[in-house]
Amino acid sequence: MLRWAILFAIVALIAGVLGFSGVGGMAADIARICFVLFLVLFVVSLVMGRRAIDGPTI
Numbered sequence: 001m002l003r004w005a006i007l008f009a010i011v012a013l014i015a016g017v018l019g020f021s022g023v024g025g026m027a028a029d030i031a032r033i034c035f036v037l038f039l040v041l042f043v044v045s046l047v048m049g050r051r052a053i054d055g056p057t058i
Helices: 003-019 023-052
Strands: none
Touching: 003 023
């Protein structure tokens, strides 16, 4: 997911430099969504992984 965010950010930068503002804006929005989704999944995996290591409590 992070690779997709970086890829779309690069596409947005290149499109912005070349003057394609519509494509650049859309790519930037997609990159932002992918990055936020990556952060959410990363935090969830950290919490769930930590819970699995601790084991069940009785």
